Structure formats: structure tokens, C-alpha cells
Amino acid sequence: MTRRMLSKQAVEPERCELVKEPPVLFESDRRGFLRFLGTGLVVICSAAKTAALQESGAGRRRGGPELPQEIDAWLHIGEKDEITAFTGKVEVGQNIRTSLTQAVAEELRVPIGSIALVMGDTKLVPYDMGTFGSLTTPVMNLQLRRVSGAARDALIAMAAKQWSVDAARLTATDGKVVDTQAKRSAKYSELVRGQQITQVLPAEDPLIPPAQWTVAGQTIPKVDGRDFVTGRHQYPSDITRPGMLYGKVVRSSAFNATLVSADTNVAEAMPGVTVVRDGNFLGVAAVSSAEAEKAAAAIHAEWKAEPQSSSKELFEYLKTHQEKPEEGDNYCFVSGDVAPVFAAAEHKVSATYNINYIAHAPLETRAAVAEWSGDQLTVWAGTQRPFGVRGELATAFHLPEEKVRVLMPDTGSGYGGKHTADAALEAARLARAAKKPVKVVWTREEEFTWAYFRPGGVIEVSGAVGADGKITAWEFHNYNSGTAGYRTYYDIPNQKIEFHPVDSPLRQGSYRGLAATANHFAREAHMDELAAAVKMDPLEFRLKNLKDERLQAVFEQGGKKFGWNNARPANHGFGVGGGFEKRGYVATFVEVALKPETSEITIQRVLTAFDCGTVVNPDGLRNQIIGANIMGLGGALFEAIEYQNGRIVNNAFSKYRVPRFRDVPRMEAMLIDRKDKEPVGAGEAPIVGIAPAIANAVFAVTGVRLRTLPMGPQLAAKGFLVT
Amino acid sequence: MPTYELRVNGQSHSVEAEPETSLLFILREQLGLTGTKYGCGEAQCGACTVLIGGRAKRSCRTQVSVVAGKEITTIEGLTRNEKLHPVQQAFLDEGAMQCAFCTSGMIMSAVSLLNEKPHPSDNDILQSMDGNICRCGTYPRIMAAIRRASGAGKEQRP
Numbered sequence: 001m002t003r004r005m006l007s008k009q010a011v012e013p014e015r016c017e018l019v020k021e022p023p024v025l026f027e028s029d030r031r032g033f034l035r036f037l038g039t040g041l042v043v044i045c046s047a048a049k050t051a052a053l054q055e056s057g058a059g060r061r062r063g064g065p066e067l068p069q070e071i072d073a074w075l076h077i078g079e080k081d082e083i084t085a086f087t088g089k090v091e092v093g094q095n096i097r098t099s100l101t102q103a104v105a106e107e108l109r110v111p112i113g114s115i116a117l118v119m120g121d122t123k124l125v126p127y128d129m130g131t132f133g134s135l136t137t138p139v140m141n142l143q144l145r146r147v148s149g150a151a152r153d154a155l156i157a158m159a160a161k162q163w164s165v166d167a168a169r170l171t172a173t174d175g176k177v178v179d180t181q182a183k184r185s186a187k188y189s190e191l192v193r194g195q196q197i198t199q200v201l202p203a204e205d206p207l208i209p210p211a212q213w214t215v216a217g218q219t220i221p222k223v224d225g226r227d228f229v230t231g232r233h234q235y236p237s238d239i240t241r242p243g244m245l246y247g248k249v250v251r252s253s254a255f256n257a258t259l260v261s262a263d264t265n266v267a268e269a270m271p272g273v274t275v276v277r278d279g280n281f282l283g284v285a286a287v288s289s290a291e292a293e294k295a296a297a298a299i300h301a302e303w304k305a306e307p308q309s310s311s312k313e314l315f316e317y318l319k320t321h322q323e324k325p326e327e328g329d330n331y332c333f334v335s336g337d338v339a340p341v342f343a344a345a346e347h348k349v350s351a352t353y354n355i356n357y358i359a360h361a362p363l364e365t366r367a368a369v370a371e372w373s374g375d376q377l378t379v380w381a382g383t384q385r386p387f388g389v390r391g392e393l394a395t396a397f398h399l400p401e402e403k404v405r406v407l408m409p410d411t412g413s414g415y416g417g418k419h420t421a422d423a424a425l426e427a428a429r430l431a432r433a434a435k436k437p438v439k440v441v442w443t444r445e446e447e448f449t450w451a452y453f454r455p456g457g458v459i460e461v462s463g464a465v466g467a468d469g470k471i472t473a474w475e476f477h478n479y480n481s482g483t484a485g486y487r488t489y490y491d492i493p494n495q496k497i498e499f500h501p502v503d504s505p506l507r508q509g510s511y512r513g514l515a516a517t518a519n520h521f522a523r524e525a526h527m528d529e530l531a532a533a534v535k536m537d538p539l540e541f542r543l544k545n546l547k548d549e550r551l552q553a554v555f556e557q558g559g560k561k562f563g564w565n566n567a568r569p570a571n572h573g574f575g576v577g578g579g580f581e582k583r584g585y586v587a588t589f590v591e592v593a594l595k596p597e598t599s600e601i602t603i604q605r606v607l608t609a610f611d612c613g614t615v616v617n618p619d620g621l622r623n624q625i626i627g628a629n630i631m632g633l634g635g636a637l638f639e640a641i642e643y644q645n646g647r648i649v650n651n652a653f654s655k656y657r658v659p660r661f662r663d664v665p666r667m668e669a670m671l672i673d674r675k676d677k678e679p680v681g682a683g684e685a686p687i688v689g690i691a692p693a694i695a696n697a698v699f700a701v702t703g704v705r706l707r708t709l710p711m712g713p714q715l716a717a718k719g720f721l722v723t
Numbered sequence: 724m725p726t727y728e729l730r731v732n733g734q735s736h737s738v739e740a741e742p743e744t745s746l747l748f749i750l751r752e753q754l755g756l757t758g759t760k761y762g763c764g765e766a767q768c769g770a771c772t773v774l775i776g777g778r779a780k781r782s783c784r785t786q787v788s789v790v791a792g793k794e795i796t797t798i799e800g801l802t803r804n805e806k807l808h809p810v811q812q813a814f815l816d817e818g819a820m821q822c823a824f825c826t827s828g829m830i831m832s833a834v835s836l837l838n839e840k841p842h843p844s845d846n847d848i849l850q851s852m853d854g855n856i857c858r859c860g861t862y863p864r865i866m867a868a869i870r871r872a873s874g875a876g877k878e879q880r881p
Binding site for chain 1: 740743744748751752755756757758760761762763764765767768770797798799801802807811812814818820821822824825826827830831845848852853854855856857858859860861862863864865866873
């Protein structure tokens, strides 16, 4: 794959995350699957409807014929009252196994413990584009509620028929249909016993309104928490198969290198070692990971690579390596006319903000186990896109997609970093040669080098503001970071906002919040610069320029809880940053303290007010909000990928600092539960406020304006130390 | 290759390995104890933490030859007769995990701390836990879980 294709593929859902044609499911598979489920009640939906669930414009089988018989099964109620729900979404720590289980329990009226969720197994679950874009809660939670509600109503109808009563007098509770008038009840399993009943998801089915929820919307502990605290849970890197070998890839000396020669004689002579050389791929499989490492080390390979740029010149590079947008792509948004307003402005402020590349650094590195059986390929992989990985495998091995099954065990995090098939392709290639299952687990160094990164960027912002504090013009140019969150939510009559694609110096892709963190940093820092220009309080200035009532609410209520208007201790600064991302409203407040005698700056506390509509699990939501802030702290203060001539320089935790216990200030999450609004995702949006809030708090106490992420090095250059 | 007698979770195992082989490798690949995780291989993240004689050790940088004959405890050995260790229970009670890949190592480090200091101060917790990375950022809850397990009571959860 060329670099260009990779960068195109992985930048972000808004732009180009999914270039591959979506896969096709075959009707025979699905029918077989229904047989496999056995007797009981199954709720199905036509695959066309499933496709419509996916993001607009990206539905599957574009241009292909519809197969009307094609169906997806979403829910099964078995003979022993065991409930199985099927979803293509995957668990990487966002706690959706629990929140989706709650959705099923709520509508189906069954105990949480009776529900098993099958997630991310391409053979069993309906097609899904992937777990990204904070879509699980708005899309899948709703879908599983609808499916479960349909099952509940079908069961009530069955009981009504059996008992020859009006369905309206029956209720469903605790896995039973109850007739209170006749004092009788029937367990769901009794109603379906011995039959195979198929219920098609109706077009419309009333859902239980959030205000009446008793299981959804509540704090329910992680459904499989015990498996995690006992070490019993099997992550992708823990999977073993009979006769399994361990794979190791011999990596090139630099990015975009070509394999010139490889002396594999010594490795090939080692007992039990298989060596594969295929184009630029060079790898080994052996009976243990230690043996595989030895064999890989015994290979002498020569690579050829062109000279490449380095992180020292990143921002200059981004300004000088622009790409033409592809035809049909328009990344420029204009309203009114900014030029005459800037020319006549009372106050005009222009500034450039720089964003470094950062790494996801998921604690579980990429891992996959691949097993061939004839021309059937099964792969267990840690990925946020099981169907995408299936497609990549099918393409790489020239297989029809129904010959490939990808399973995704709950994985050791992703943060947008596990969209591609890398380790799965490597394991499958080695397994095919070795004729045995092969596991590939990337080392930390490989993870820091060969995964993709959150794009670096340069953002140029100009704003004009009147003496009354109303912003009159706004111009915003983003080079390379991406389009997520680049439009302003402030009420500004004249705007020009443009994204400029770049032939990126590194392999780059999705990340928690995508470019929204960079864009919010630039926008919200610049809001403070404008507020300072007209000598207004930064929070008051934001509220003056906001019309959206939900956004006003997070700023106002968050500010109140934080004590924004309280007297600030000497040498303490407050900062705020917030916005709207992935349909969530966020405002983050930060207090920093400066010790003038040592120039030490300490982050004292952080508060994030967050509105994501109806809350589906308050405790899980708090965990996401705090976690996002702590992750955001790293990118805000000290994370930056350093690279030089096609190599990553800081490719280890000892060289790349991520937040640790000591870095965490007092953190508070303030939930604004809008039961009148549909629930939306929460894994990404809460990350966007902390960087600008810190920058603004530091400005408040030091007068130093920080315009580069991470901010630590710039602070150090000015003689300050962040502790 | 030399043979080593390892005592892991109260059971004896004979393993054949080069002396410098990491204990992590032995646990995961030879004994099938996959609750102990690989995170970095340079003792920087704590995911591979086990107890050697009750004290936390990074198994990725512990050579098998050094621990032969010593009492090794992994996450799988903390649970007795299906009853969770108080630290495991506290992690559940505080919801102190997200993807939970760090959880084994966090729990083992916390057990080691509490073995040494049954009532640690917050500073003690920071000192002894700072080598464990939770990339999901669950640190405040892990702090709360350790306080809870130590009987120090639960501070308000963020």
C-alpha cells in the first residue's frame, strides 16, 4: 500500500477513514446462522436496514445489487431463557459491553445476568463499519433497544394469543409475561419452547422513554468486571491455539524502505523456524516468541530508503507540502465576507498554533492470532474495525470475504489507533507459510513506530472583535490536522474556515477526538486572545458570543460549579476551554498555581461539565470523562513524537512520557443529564477542553501565551516548570 | 538448556529455559498464566507486575534464574477458593478500570504496597504506583480502590 493510500485511509471518518468497498455477506451464511441459533425467538432486520444504520453516505454495497433475502440477526432468546444479542461494535474500554447490555435488559425486561453480548465476530454479528466516531451510543444503543422492544412485544403477543386475552393487559417483567388480572405468568422460554420463531424488526416500535428507565441510565457495574480483576479475561494477545507458533516481523531500517537483500540461511536452519520473504515483508514463525526473536535477529537484511524529514522541521513541512483536495472534496466554509471586516476592525488578533504528532500508545500493543483451515482464515485481532480487517485480509490473500472470519476479544484499548489490519495481516501471512496458527504481538517499540499517529498540524487563526465584545470576523486555516471540529460554534457573521490537506510526513490516522483536540485548542486559546484584546472575562466573552443553549449551559453551569467568579488566590489562574464535538457539549475548567520563587506551575484541579443527552450509565460516563481528560493532559503538556529520517526517535515509554499517577490533579466530572435528548457518545468529546483550558489558565497567571501542543517544552523555554 | 524449579501460586513447575529468559515469557508462554501482561518490556509500565516473596517485581525484566525457588504470585493466585482478594474487590467496587489491560499489574503493585504498608498515605500510593501506566486514565479510581482496600475509606469519586 502506498503511503498516500494509508494516509487517505486513516485520517478520520469525516474525511477518508473508509476507502474500501464495504463487504458483502452471503445469504447462505445467514440462513445457516439461524439454524445454528436453534429454537427460540430471534429478532432479525433486513441487511439493508442494518446498512442504513451506518453513517450517512457510507452504507454498504454502494452500487451493488440488494439481496432482499439478506437478513441480520440481532437478538436471540433461547430455551433456557438465555439471551444473546449481536453487535459489530467492540469493547476497548469504553464500557459499551455493559451499557449495551443495559439497553437490552431495559427493553426486554430481563435480568442483566441473563444477557450475553456477542461483539465484533464477523461470522455472527450484523455488518458494522467499526467502533469509532462515538457512534455506539447514538446508533447501536438505540438499535438494541428497538430490537429488544420488538422481542418483548412479540412475546407479549404470543402470550395474549395463548391465553386468548388482550395484549394490552399484559406486561413484561423479569423475563416473564405477566397477566395480573388472571394471576398468571409465563417465562419467555415457556412461550417459545420447541419453536423457531422469527420476528422482523418493525419499522416503528415504541421505546421506553428515558425518564422511565430502571436499568438503562443507571450505574451498573462492568458486566464482566470479575474476569478483569482475576486475570481470566483473554485479550487478543492472550489467545492461544493448538500447535500455535509465534511470529516476528523483521522491520525495515526506515519508513518507506525497500528490501534489497536478506540473508536468511541461519534463521532457516534453526529447528522449527519458518521464514517468509514476500515483497517487502520479511518475518519468521517459531515455537516460542523467544525463538522467533532469535531467528529474526539472525536475519541480515539490507534496506534502501530515501532521506526523509524530521520532527524538528514539522511545522514548516506542513506549510510547504500541501496536497490538492481530491475532486469533490470541499474543505472550505465561508459565510459573509471576512476581508472588509478585518480591514476595518477595532481589534484584530492573529496567531498560529502548532500541534505535534502524538501516539495512541494503547497498553495492549497490536496483536493477532491467525489460523488457516484449507482456504478458510480465522483471525483473532485487537481492532476497532473487525469487518474492515476482514476486508483487508480478503484483499491481501485474494479470498472472498466469506472465507475470512475476524473475532475481536475485548481489547486492551484503542483510542482510534486500532483501525487497520497490520498485525492480522502479518500473522495470517506467517500462518499460511508455516501451516500452523501464528500469533503476532507487537513490541512496544513496534507499536511506537509502525502504528499510525494523530496528525500534527499548523492552525492559523484571525479574529476581529468590536469594543462591545462581539466577534465580527473569524478566519481559520488548518494544515493537516483534519476537519473534525474545525467549524466554530460561536455566533460570528463573517467566517472563512478551511482545511488544507498535506502529503503527511508520517503515517497518520484516527485518534480519540481526531482533529477536534487540535482545532479546539486553537479556537479556544484564540477566544482568550480576543477576550484579552477587549479586556473581557474569558467566560463572559464566550457566553456573549454563543447562541446554542446547550453549549451555554455547560459553560454556565460548569463555571458556577467550578467557582469561576470566586476570588482567586494570589498566583492562581483559572482557564476555560470547551465546545461541541461528536454531538456532545463540553466545557473544561482548570485552576493552576504558580510558585513565583521556583517558577513551578501546578495544575490544581480540573472540572469538566458534559452534556451527551440522556446518560446511559452515569458511572461509566464519569470514567470516560475523567479518563479523556487525563489522556488529554498528556497531549497538552508533554507528548510528542520525535522522528528523524524515517525513524521514530522516542519509541519507548522511557522516552515518550504519558500521564502517570503523579500527573493527575483533582478531577471532577459534572454530568448534565438531558433525559429529553437522545443519548450520544461520550468517549471522545470530553478530551477537547483540557488543552486550551490549561493554556488559558497559564496565561491568566503568567501572561505567557502557549500556542504549541504539547505546551511543556515551550513553558520550559520560558523558564517555567510544570509539575 | 538448564531446568529451573519455579513456585508459582503455590504450585511447583519445572521449566527449561536459558538463564536470562524473562519470567514474563515463562509465565505467559510456558505456564499459560496470561493474566500477567506484556506492556513495554523495559519495566516502565507495570503491566507485567507479579509478586516475588510478596514484593512487586516487573516480570519482563526479571530473569528466570534469579527467581527459581522463590515464591511467585501472579494475578491468578490472588483469588482463594473463588473469594477475591480485598484489593481485587476494591477495584470492582470503585469501578477502577476501563480496558483493564493494566489492571493485573495495578492490583499486584497495590497488594505489594499494602503488604508493606497496610495504611499508606496518598503520597505512599503515588510513590509506589507511579511506575504503573493506565493509558485510559483511571488513576483517581485506582487511588480510591487502594484507599478502600486499606480501610482508609472512600474519598469522593470523581
